[in-house]
Amino acid sequence: MKFDIIGDIHGCFDELITLIEKLGYLMDSGIPVHSDGRQLAFVGDAMDRGPDSIKTLQLLFDMQDAHPLHYSPGNHCNKLYRFAKGNHVQVTHGLETTVAEINTLSKEQRKQFLNRYRQFYEALPLYQSLDDSKLIIAHAGIPERLIGVPYSEKVRVFVQYGDITGETLPNGKPVRRDWAKQYNGRACIVYGHTPVREARHLQHTVNVDTGCVFGGKLTALRYPEMDIVSVPSQQQFMPEKFTDFY
Structure with a gap:
């Protein structure tokens, strides 16, 4: 099986469609279909911060309804899930943009969307093994x-937040160890979460979060070819949001 693994989308729906089409998928049926049988996969955080979280999630809902969806939920996915369940969460760090979209819906539409999102999240494994x-x-x-x-809370926290130390940097970002430098496993690990200027290949790992919502690019890794395909962001460039220790 061949996959095209897309980095953090964060509501950048237009860039997502552009990338999907650049990868050779057709949207005639409303969901991406590739003539060579390739399948899309996602590192998570489809929502928050960008302009079109609901449209992005609706496409993923449709893909999940049509066939198994290869999607690894991230920290933003988990926070929206807790919000959708009615838990008390801080509507900050990007969630406020998704909630603002949700609040434009009618009462019934809002209920349906949040119910569907709970179903979406609960059907996903913590990470994808393909x-x-x-x-x-x-x-x-x-x-x-x-x-x-x-499954344990320790595994969930690592998968969704990285190798965090519990400390924060002066800019408020959490201190994270560079786990990829120590990785020497046989499986290829594809991940995102930490925005980098260019896709980062290291120790049989690839970071494909190239900061689309911060004005970088939306990137896909073609597997098993290991080729990188990107499209430019339509968002304002924010260089301070990219991680430099890579």
Whole structure:
């Protein structure tokens, strides 16, 4: 099976459609179909910060309804899930843009959307294991020691937030260890979460979050070819949002 693995979308729907079409998918049926049988996969965080979270999620809902969806939910996905369940969450760090969209819906539409999102999230595994476990898609990454380990809060936090230390930088960003430098497993790990200027290949891992919502690019990794395909962002460029320690 061949996959095209797309980085963090964050509501950049127009860029997503442009990338999907550049990858050779047709949208005649309303969902992406490739003549060579390729399948799309996603590292998560489809929503928040960008202009069109609802349209992006609706496309993913339709894809999930049509066939198994290869999507690894990220920290923003988890926060919206908790919001959709009625839990108290801070409507900040991007969630406010998605909530603003939701608040334009009628009362019934809002209820239907939040119900559908809960169903969407609950149907997803914490990370994707594909191609006979030779390919792992995990939102913020996963170390070899946690692959195949039964679900736990420790695994969820690593997959959705990375190898965090609990400390924060002066700019408010969490301090994260560079787990990919230590990875020496056999599976190819494709992840996002940490915006970088260019897709980062290191130790059989690839970071495909190239900061589309911050004015960078929306990027896909073609697997197993390991080719990178990108489209430019339509959003304002915010260089301070990109991680430099890579």
